Amino acid sequence: MAETPPLLEVVDVVKEYGESVRTAALRGVSLTLHAGEMAALIGPSGSGKSTLLHLIGLLDRPTAGSLRLNGQDPTTLSEPALAALRGRSLGFVFQFHHLLPAFTALENVMLPAFGDEGRLSAETRARATALLTAVGLEEKLHARANQLSGGQKQRVAIARALSRNPPLVLADEPTGNLDTVASHEVFELMRRFHRERGVTFLVVTHDPRIADRCDRVIEIVDGRIARDERR
């Protein structure tokens, strides 16, 4: 695995906020992630997990340091090019499902490809239908978000994250808002996609049971990597 080029390479990344008084959220973080890994990113609140996830997710730019995603340096890209790279290379699962309430489950899953391409293709529709079937929601294709349970919403969110077949899926506390049963189901679903389809996951979690079931645990404390263990 170490011989293949990494999917994600973060080198000495620093992120500071504030104008006059600078607050460092990340103080020189370096890590690499290879295709096919399922890594947990853990750490106490305010340690910099979400900041790191936003940088890796190309939703923010680092103050210093470099980042390569799929061999590309996003810091040199324009905003539209960055949006395009984000759309093609990354999938997101948030703590709150963040499904768009005006749209059905199927439409929510189709939106990433539909929004990027501008037109709805038969392929996009077929892939979204297949993904929702794979997450066990073939009966809920046309249900709106408010007609779904918490676990079902998060399953739709996972299907949406995978809709463009991205090499990396970033999950920010994907089970943080679910009860134990739903939490277990959702994480198992992610593991299944990881095992069966080789999807790479980076999962931010507070839940030690989730972290224990990942192949790799990266702990971040006070903006620095404190532990990086492979199992």
Added chain:
Amino acid sequence: MRFVLFVAFRYLRDARGQTALILAAVSVGVAVIVFLSALINGLQSSLIDKTLGSQSHITLRVPRETPRPLVDATPERAIARQVQVAPERLRSIDQWPAVVASLARLEGVTAVSPMVTGAGTAVRGEAKRPITVRGIEPELFRRIIDVPRRMVAGRFDPGGGSVAIGSVLAADLGVGLGDTVRIVTAEGVSDVVRISGVFSLGNMGVDKTWVLTSLRHAQSLFALAGGVTGLELKVGDVFEADAVADEAQRRTGLAAESWMRVNAELLVGLSAQSSSKTMIQFFVVVAVALGIASVLIVSVVQKSREIGILRAFGTPARRILAIFLTEGAVLGLVGSFFGSALGTLLARFFETVARNPDGGPKFPVVLDVPLYVSASLLATVVGLAAAVAPALRASRLDPATAIGNG
């Protein structure tokens, strides 16, 4: 299906209450514009029709004679001069048939009619009234002023010793169809004519003084054998009359006067009316624009997290911009349809309810295709313009902040 249209229509459908409210506001705004324009255009059209119902668009006459000095001043000899303006006498237009042919070819001119006009007195028993005798070619003159349509008695067929006279003049003289009346002109010529028609052109001055006779008869009454004192023109676009008059004057050397110069005060009034209409329309448009903009801004704020999600998944900023611009344009366009229908109903209702004693509408309205097209276009453009600020705000939303704050 296009992504932008799909999302824009879904957002409009999803926020039914907001959409209905803003559509109602746009509809009322457009209805006010349509109703007001129909009413003011109708009033203006009616006023112009009435004004032009008794006069030609352009009248050409022989220019006034200017006094010429008998002795010119020189550097050595100053002259104290007193100018005495000679009284105007009736003079014929030189080579008038050729001038008529030339004017008929002038761009914008639709009809040319020669006339002999002069002052006189109508005498019937004890009654005497000052009159204006107008000698005309009936077939040409009816293309300038539609007298046959305004006949209140008899026929419009002057010639062969018969004349048509104004209805007020007929009442003043106490005459009717078939009666005779003596005409004495300022040239001292007198003749007895039979009344074959009585007309009412809706202009007191005209109905009280005009006597229409044949051109030949007028020529003999004013001792102008074969001559004409003026030419009357009709043009296609009444508001081009000034320009056509200038060109006619330049070509013929005659003095040209358009209806616009004769009725300058009416035009000032119409212009003031148009300005009031424009001002009201402006404020309505501003109110509609503010309504659309405020609803869309609220929508952007409400949907900022969703916009962040769409951006995070790779939707380009330009598509987010297009979604909200489309919403604004759709609100304007659909609102303009409802507003046009509402405005039409209001205008027709107003026209039907307010009636003159003769049964005609007191406030005639003009509802035409250009009015609907311009109202729809205006509402759509205003909707689009009002959506620019909210759309820009949406497209510039930082996805990370939007997701975090939403």
